[in-house]
Amino acid sequence: MPKAFLIDTTRCTACRGCQVACKEWKNLPAVPTKQTGTHQNPPDLNPFNLKLVRFSEHMVDNKVAWYFFPDQCRHCLEAPCKQASSVEGAIIQDAATGAVIYTEKTAQEDFDVIRGACPYDIPRQNPQTKQIVKCDMCIDRVKANLLPMCVKTCAMGAMNFGERADMLKLAAERLAVVKKTAPKARLLNPDDVAVIFLVADEPKKYHEFAVAEGPGAMTRKQVLAGAFAPFRRLARAMQG
Amino acid sequence: MQDSGQPAVEAQRILDEAARYADQTPALESLFAAFGPVLAERARLRAEAPGWRGELPTVDAERFSQGVFVLADSGFQDVSPELPAAAVRLLPVMERAFPALAEELAALGRALAEGGLEPELLTRAAFSEAPVSVPGVSRDTLRFAASELVKPFIERQARDIIGLVTELPWRRGMCPVCGGAPNFSLLRKVRDESEFIQAHGGQRLMHCSVCSSQWRCKRVSCPACGNENPEELFNLRVEGRPFERADICRACKTYVLCLDTVEFVDIPDADVAALAMLPLDLLVRKEGYAPLAGHPWSPGI
Numbered sequence: 255m256p257k258a259f260l261i262d263t264t265r266c267t268a269c270r271g272c273q274v275a276c277k278e279w280k281n282l283p284a285v286p287t288k289q290t291g292t293h294q295n296p297p298d299l300n301p302f303n304l305k306l307v308r309f310s311e312h313m314v315d316n317k318v319a320w321y322f323f324p325d326q327c328r329h330c331l332e333a334p335c336k337q338a339s340s341v342e343g344a345i346i347q348d349a350a351t352g353a354v355i356y357t358e359k360t361a362q363e364d365f366d367v368i369r370g371a372c373p374y375d376i377p378r379q380n381p382q383t384k385q386i387v388k389c390d391m392c393i394d395r396v397k398a399n400l401l402p403m404c405v406k407t408c409a410m411g412a413m414n415f416g417e418r419a420d421m422l423k424l425a426a427e428r429l430a431v432v433k434k435t436a437p438k439a440r441l442l443n444p445d446d447v448a449v450i451f452l453v454a455d456e457p458k459k460y461h462e463f464a465v466a467e468g469p470g471a472m473t474r475k476q477v478l479a480g481a482f483a484p485f486r487r488l489a490r491a492m493q494g
Numbered sequence: 495m496q497d498s499g500q501p502a503v504e505a506q507r508i509l510d511e512a513a514r515y516a517d518q519t520p521a522l523e524s525l526f527a528a529f530g531p532v533l534a535e536r537a538r539l540r541a542e543a544p545g546w547r548g549e550l551p552t553v554d555a556e557r558f559s560q561g562v563f564v565l566a567d568s569g570f571q572d573v574s575p576e577l578p579a580a581a582v583r584l585l586p587v588m589e590r591a592f593p594a595l596a597e598e599l600a601a602l603g604r605a606l607a608e609g610g611l612e613p614e615l616l617t618r619a620a621f622s623e624a625p626v627s628v629p630g631v632s633r634d635t636l637r638f639a640a641s642e643l644v645k646p647f648i649e650r651q652a653r654d655i656i657g658l659v660t661e662l663p664w665r666r667g668m669c670p671v672c673g674g675a676p677n678f679s680l681l682r683k684v685r686d687e688s689e690f691i692q693a694h695g696g697q698r699l700m701h702c703s704v705c706s707s708q709w710r711c712k713r714v715s716c717p718a719c720g721n722e723n724p725e726e727l728f729n730l731r732v733e734g735r736p737f738e739r740a741d742i743c744r745a746c747k748t749y750v751l752c753l754d755t756v757e758f759v760d761i762p763d764a765d766v767a768a769l770a771m772l773p774l775d776l777l778v779r780k781e782g783y784a785p786l787a788g789h790p791w792s793p794g795i
């Protein structure tokens with residue numbers, strides 16, 4: 255049965271427990287970080303940080319409000335990165351769970367194409383091995399009936415995991431509650447992804463690539479299929 | 495237990511879980527191969543069973559709080575009329591699962607089909623209320639088959655009843671529905687809708703050996719004698735199985751199996767999970783402790 259996450263950002267306190275737990279479970283090395291003027295640390299996803307709690311501050315009613323966004327691969331139901339793949343067996347989707355998995359064959363892919371295809375800007379490349387990496391849903395754990403590390407670690411109930419149908423139900427319930435105080439609250443691409451975010455405000459305020467949104471004329475599929483990639487790459491280039 | 499209520503889904507879930515456990519513990523593969531299909535067929539029968547017929551019993555909250563379980567006066571409704579049809583489905587599965595008993599099980603099936611055995615007697619055999627004898631069937635096999643046949647119908651009735659008391663306090667070691675003893679327990683994560691930190695330890699639930707109802711129980715206490723002295727309560731585990739333990743009481747020398755599901759994606763079927771804990775069962779018995787209630791595969795039960 256397909257699995258899904260509900261990431262309820264309204265319950266996240268940015269403790270970074272999930273980020274650290276992920277790194278530890280995957281045995282990923284430390285990375286040098288730089289001070290970017292925010293509390294986000296490291297500044298972006300990288301080959302050794304597959305999960306990143308993004309921070310951004312906004313003025314709301316004359317007060318500084320912090321927005322937290324525990325970013326990670328969305329395990330898209332029809333993964334654009336997989337559609338863009340040209341190497342057999344490099345990007346696979348586990349039938350039982352729906353997890354989108356990158357194998358060592360991703361080293362033969364064109365990294366820019368794969369990263370450009372992802373509407374959420376998730377894939378990163380290991381400079382030594384050239385492998386492309388991202389969250390794998392802790393597939394080793396899930397196959398053993400254990401929760402992904404990030405979900406196991408979260409003490410606030412922000413990270414939830416289970417059957418897709420159950421998560422959609424929980425998402426709808428939480429959305430109804432949050433909407434009472436935050437009318438702009440919404441779920442991000444719930445029909446397209448297995449990692450569903452609940453946000454209380456404009457998605458862009460959380461993170462530039464929080465949500466996949468296409469111009470009205472295009473079908474979502476066309477957008478997701480990479481028609482958007484050049485813009486995405488441009489946006490990244492401008493970010494530096 | 496999470497339950498879809500759909501017979502095929504329920505059965506498949508059990509087979510999948512049995513396969514996963516068998517993968518993890520190759521030593522138990524043949525046990526899972528035998529019991530998996532039996533538990534799956536039982537789940538199918540349970541999902542299709544009629545449940546409690548007519549008006550639900552009334553619960554006297556006062557008496558209940560004093561420890562009088564719901565069915566203390568009436569017991570379960572008679573399931574005998576269901577047994578002949580259930581036998582046609584379950585006995586052949588059991589025959590394949592336990593080739594050494596196949597002949598006896600077939601004889602039992604014939605006796606039921608041909609009127610040589612009244613279904614009411616089979617029900618009584620399940621509850622060991624009366625000595626029943628069927629030619630060509632040993633007493634143990636009769637009792638085993640009878641309780642396997644009766645169980646899905648009892649479980650289905652209990653599901654209708656437990657809802658009557660889920661909001662009432664009950665912190666006893668016996669089942670609030672039928673008074674049965676637990677043969678399994680689990681720790682379960684609770685999603686707390688308050689904005690406070692989620693409890694990581696989880697709730698402790700007992701699982702009834704008779705009707706499979708589950709009820710909350712104090713975390714540090716012996717369900718058999720009520721002992722709460724932490725010095726006398728301890729647990730044993732088997733190496734490499736971090737989520738499984740036996741909760742043991744030194745005072746009354748009993749134990750109950752406990753599965754910590756706090757980190758689990760799905761809570762497994764209680765019987766499948768308990769079957770995987772057989773090596774632990776054996777270890778704890780060797781240490782001189784007795785289970786509060788057994789399973790069909792338990793040694794000496």
Ligand code: SF4
Pocket residue numbers: 272275276277279280304305326389390391392402403404405
């Ligand atoms: S699911 Fe596992 S790999 Fe993915 S972000 Fe969470 S902990 Fe890391």
Ligand code: SF4
Pocket residue numbers: 326327328329330333334335336354371372373374375376377388
């Ligand atoms: S989020 Fe990006 S990397 Fe993850 S499956 Fe979707 S397209 Fe692929």
